[in-house]
Amino acid sequence: MHAARHSLAAVGHRGLAFPLGLLALAALAALALSVAVGSVTVTPAELWEVALGGGDALSRTLVLELRVPRALSAFATGGLLALAGALMQVLLRNPLADPYVLGLSGGAAVGALAAMLAGLGGLVISGSAFAGALASTLLVFGLAHGTGSWTPARLLLTGVVVAAGWGAVVTLMLAVSPAERLPGMLYWLMGDLSYARTPGYALALLLGVCLLAFPLGRSLNVLARGALQAAALGVAVRPLEWAIYVAASLLTAMAVTTAGSIGFVGLVVPHMLRLVLGNDQRLILPACALAGGTLLMLADALARTLIAPEQLPVGVITALLGVPTFLYLLYRSR
Amino acid sequence: MSRLEARELVIDVPGRRDGRSLDLSLEPGQVWGVLGPNGAGKTTLLHTLAGLRAPRRGTLRLDGESLSALSRRRVARALGLVFQERQDGFPATVRETALIGRHPWLSPWQMEGGEDLKLAEAALERLDVAHLAERLVSTLSGGERQRLAIATVLTQAPAIWLADEPTNHLDLHHQTAVMALLAEQARAGSAVMLCLHDLNLAARWCDQVLLLYPDGEACWGPRDAMLVPGALERLYGQRLATAEIDGAPVFVPVR
Numbered sequence: 378m379h380a381a382r383h384s385l386a387a388v389g390h391r392g393l394a395f396p397l398g399l400l401a402l403a404a405l406a407a408l409a410l411s412v413a414v415g416s417v418t419v420t421p422a423e424l425w426e427v428a429l430g431g432g433d434a435l436s437r438t439l440v441l442e443l444r445v446p447r448a449l450s451a452f453a454t455g456g457l458l459a460l461a462g463a464l465m466q467v468l469l470r471n472p473l474a475d476p477y478v479l480g481l482s483g484g485a486a487v488g489a490l491a492a493m494l495a496g497l498g499g500l501v502i503s504g505s506a507f508a509g510a511l512a513s514t515l516l517v518f519g520l521a522h523g524t525g526s527w528t529p530a531r532l533l534l535t536g537v538v539v540a541a542g543w544g545a546v547v548t549l550m551l552a553v554s555p556a557e558r559l560p561g562m563l564y565w566l567m568g569d570l571s572y573a574r575t576p577g578y579a580l581a582l583l584l585g586v587c588l589l590a591f592p593l594g595r596s597l598n599v600l601a602r603g604a605l606q607a608a609a610l611g612v613a614v615r616p617l618e619w620a621i622y623v624a625a626s627l628l629t630a631m632a633v634t635t636a637g638s639i640g641f642v643g644l645v646v647p648h649m650l651r652l653v654l655g656n657d658q659r660l661i662l663p664a665c666a667l668a669g670g671t672l673l674m675l676a677d678a679l680a681r682t683l684i685a686p687e688q689l690p691v692g693v694i695t696a697l698l699g700v701p702t703f704l705y706l707l708y709r710s711r
Numbered sequence: 712m713s714r715l716e717a718r719e720l721v722i723d724v725p726g727r728r729d730g731r732s733l734d735l736s737l738e739p740g741q742v743w744g745v746l747g748p749n750g751a752g753k754t755t756l757l758h759t760l761a762g763l764r765a766p767r768r769g770t771l772r773l774d775g776e777s778l779s780a781l782s783r784r785r786v787a788r789a790l791g792l793v794f795q796e797r798q799d800g801f802p803a804t805v806r807e808t809a810l811i812g813r814h815p816w817l818s819p820w821q822m823e824g825g826e827d828l829k830l831a832e833a834a835l836e837r838l839d840v841a842h843l844a845e846r847l848v849s850t851l852s853g854g855e856r857q858r859l860a861i862a863t864v865l866t867q868a869p870a871i872w873l874a875d876e877p878t879n880h881l882d883l884h885h886q887t888a889v890m891a892l893l894a895e896q897a898r899a900g901s902a903v904m905l906c907l908h909d910l911n912l913a914a915r916w917c918d919q920v921l922l923l924y925p926d927g928e929a930c931w932g933p934r935d936a937m938l939v940p941g942a943l944e945r946l947y948g949q950r951l952a953t954a955e956i957d958g959a960p961v962f963v964p965v966r
Binding site for chain 1 (some may be wrong): 787
């Protein structure tokens, strides 16, 4: 496997262009597919006309107001989750870290469900989910910080326990909520893109973090080898660690706010890419954004078509694809 | 060339009284050997000198400037540390690992270039691990990893070397090769400080010796004044027999 790994250092900036170009093409293809399929199929010819500004009113509405925003939301959410996962993994020097394992999305879920339980809707649910994710971040980091030592293992363990706690709160809320609210809450918990219409902020955040990843990339590479080693090689470790944690929390909160709780993207995508591309963050982080986005667009296309006109929650698809893929990779890897 | 100066330095070993504070400076051309039993604070001393741990008391100056006030990047350009323990995070090849030694020398926007790669390759060659360049670090033996860690610091090219038991896991030939490399660095103007468990390597390769006692006491000075059987027997709580071979004293523990 590692024969295919190429050292970025040996090839310079050009080493970035080929894999990222390939992933960008895949993302465009997935976008086209995702816009074309659904309960009503749009033919390539119709799609082309709409893209050029023509087409009949029905196709225009379907493509421009429903499918494109939804597909872009899926892309942004997947990219944000994969990027957040990759950053957390560097922070904790542990390939098992991801926003779900660390309890961030648990906090977001509790926030969103509380808003739903109170009968509030729309924007309040999003804001509440965001607040829940950030509260969980502070809780995990505050507790793991403790009396000063801040080891990755302790942080991971704190996150896992906090996540389990959120899980119990979610179950409690489901148990006491009135029957008519249950389907909406369950759909949200499983991840659902049906109401995602405004991908702008999520896409902007995704792009911003990807651009930052390049100048910070080499420092992240060194940090991945341990905090002391990084400090000895000139990295200001504590500020960098805080920056990663805040960035990853922001990414997760934004993703959860857009599409509810979607698992496995943050875990599987960075892991798969590392097996193929090595572990240079200057390549892996933008690659995660592209590949995570592509994966979630395809998963959402499946979710809309498998039992059309009914829709499945996209989180079910990512979990059904993610679990066997991850187990297979784990089994094959040395 | 750089010098590192410790004034009234007390390292922070939890639960130990202050003992004797250290007043010493690592000068260009010197090779310091730090000797002491397990738990005497050798590693803590090296980490403190590198600015990775705060001292309990005292000041450290790198070329006259306070060490704690300098940026980590500035420190890393002058001072390299060979760690005793290394952790495996993500898989990385030997070449990639040596290349991270260039980190303090490159700006955030710079990719590692051909020059950097050449320096890393030369360091791998010097440490006799160039043939492993494509291998994953996790597949190396203990001694090969040790040589890779030294090659990484050689790529970093610091003026001050702090090495924590650099001969750990090495076979006899590579022990000598590594000590010769460090001596060569000192002759070229570096200051070198090593933690060692092997008295005979210290006797042969170091010119200054620091003895660290578990209770925080310490003494230091030129090698010949320090490496006397009485002081060493007290240091380790171990009787020693002494002989002279090849112009240097040899210490052997006796029952």
